[in-house]
Amino acid sequence: MYPLRRNRRLRxxxxxxxxxxxTIVTPNDFLVPLFVVEGKGIKEEIPSMPNYYRYSxxxxxxxxxxxxxxxxxSVLLFVKVPDNLKDNTGKEALNPEGLMQxxxxxxxxxxxxxxxxxxxxxxxxxxxxxxxxxSEGKIINDATTAVLAEMSLSHAKAGADFVAPSxxxxxxxxxxRSLFEDEGFHDTGIMSYSAKYASxxxxxxxxxxxxAPGFGDKKTYQMDFGNREEAIKETCMDIxxxxxxxxxxxxxxxxxxxxxxxxxxxxxxxVYQVSGxxxxxxxxxxxxxxxxxxxxxEQVTAMKRAGAHIIASYFAKDVVRLIS
Ligand code: PBG
Numbered sequence: 001m002y003p004l005r006r007n008r009r010l011r012x013x014x015x016x017x018x019x020x021x022x023t024i025v026t027p028n029d030f031l032v033p034l035f036v037v038e039g040k041g042i043k044e045e046i047p048s049m050p051n052y053y054r055y056s057x058x059x060x061x062x063x064x065x066x067x068x069x070x071x072x073x074s075v076l077l078f079v080k081v082p083d084n085l086k087d088n089t090g091k092e093a094l095n096p097e098g099l100m101q102x103x104x105x106x107x108x109x110x111x112x113x114x115x116x117x118x119x120x121x122x123x124x125x126x127x128x129x130x131x132x133x134x135s136e137g138k139i140i141n142d143a144t145t146a147v148l149a150e151m152s153l154s155h156a157k158a159g160a161d162f163v164a165p166s167x168x169x170x171x172x173x174x175x176x177r178s179l180f181e182d183e184g185f186h187d188t189g190i191m192s193y194s195a196k197y198a199s200x201x202x203x204x205x206x207x208x209x210x211x212a213p214g215f216g217d218k219k220t221y222q223m224d225f226g227n228r229e230e231a232i233k234e235t236c237m238d239i240x241x242x243x244x245x246x247x248x249x250x251x252x253x254x255x256x257x258x259x260x261x262x263x264x265x266x267x268x269x270x271v272y273q274v275s276g277x278x279x280x281x282x283x284x285x286x287x288x289x290x291x292x293x294x295x296x297x298e299q300v301t302a303m304k305r306a307g308a309h310i311i312a313s314y315f316a317k318d319v320v321r322l323i324s
Contacts (some may be wrong), residue, residue, distance in 0.1 A: 008067040009264035011276040023305040025297070025323065029069035030268065030316040031117065033239045035208050036060055036103045036201050048204035049275055050282045052314050054080060057102060061110035070320045072294040075117040076164060077103050077314055079124055080209045088134055093125045101158040103230055108159045117191055120176075121167035125210040129206075129213040130311045131221060139221055149179040152190075156180060162189040162244070168196050168221040177242030190241035191270060195231035195257055198222035201250045201276030208275065213239065231257045232264050239254040239267055250274040254298060262307025270310035271303045 010020050022087040035054040037048070042072050046187045055063055064075060066215050079099040084090040092098055100118055107116050121131040122144065132144030144167065152163040173192050178190050183248035198219045223230060235246045246265060248257045249272035281299070285292035296315050303311050313319070 025304055025311075026298050027320045027324075028073070029300075029304060029309075029311050030072055031074045031076050031077045031310055031312040032067055032072050032316045033062065033078060033191065033312055033314060034063065035078050035080060036099060038082060038099060046204065046208040048207045048279050049281075049314065050286070052208075052278070054208065056121065057106045060103060060106055064107050064110050064114055068114060071324070072316055072319060072320060073113070073152060074117065074310075075107060075274065076117045076119065077107070078119045078209060079103060079175050080211075081124045085212075086125055090122045090125050090133065090147045092152065093122060093147070094154050096157070098154075104155060104158040104160050105132060107178045115161050116159065116162045117164045120152050120165040122151075123167075123211045123213075127209075130213065131218065132169055134170040136187070137215070139169075140168050141171070142208050146164070147173045149175040149285065150178045153179050153183055155181075155190040156185045157159055159263045161189065162191050164191045164193065164247075166193040166196065166249075167191065168223070169219075173238045173241035173243050186278055189244040190242060191245040191247060192237040192238040193249055193260065194238040194243065194246040195254075196222050196247070196249045197225045197254065199225065199250050199253075199274070199276070201253075201274045204275035204279045207220060210297050214230070225253075227256060228260065230317050232260060235261050235265060239265060243267065245270055247272060247310075247312075248308075250277060251303055251311075251313075252277050255302060258303065258306040258308050259270065268309040269307060269313060271306070271308035271315040273303065273311060273315065275301065281315075293318070297322060 037054045037056055039056040040058055043053045043059050046052050104116055107114055123131045130139050132139040155163050245268045247253050247270040251271045251273035260273050281295055284290040300311055300319055
């Protein structure tokens, strides 16, 4: 009771504040998304994601070496697929010599200890820009999960440590886990995008991969942003089906979901601070309206405080430089 307890004593200097701080971000918290393109010597900036790039495989090697030297030990790979290889079957996604498969090998050759996760969804490969196979204007669930399992197996064979299905089809985790077990990939993990919302924050990412839906939206498979309890149902089902790590996405607007999920499950919880969140802060900072580094650190700390064990973030490098 006041004045016996004066809370400001614990805030009176940086020394005492850092002694009693509950949440501290470290390089170990981050998973670094990387965009990969065909070609040589390419490091092209994504217009709606300032200071974020697409890399050809040769420069991807350099980038992952730098990440490793900064203490960033996990990457999440996305590929930009040439238009002429896109179709409605995901055929190119299964190509053992495809860009994703070569990207996995490239990272493993450059930094063998790096943890490599791969995005599993059909949108970068789809002539319709949807995460699944399309028939009569609908995204067909079970035909899609069969391809996603084959795609995951192909990534595992290329050397991926984890696959990260981001498609939100029903039953895909079970389908992938079963195929992995049948094929002897017992040690390949699954990080499931379990509570992934249909969000307007993905815009810059779709620019980065040229993967925006050609018709309609993703609301028949990604979650409605008005829903909270449904996130627990989705997440628990993915765990029953064999997910090793679960994810909430996007980040900042969904920290209530991160905390709910963290309280409900006993597997590691990831959060994805998505492209639109990155773009918002970059734009405000460019205008001089926000202090970039201070806001960035506050945001990622909030994600960890909300309960995330893992933060997938385009800010990972910036954060690590700031805190080291
Ligand atoms: C594709 C995928 C998306 C993101 C990750 N995987 C886009 C989408 O679902 O439309 C978004 C990531 C971001 O915005 O940073 N399945």
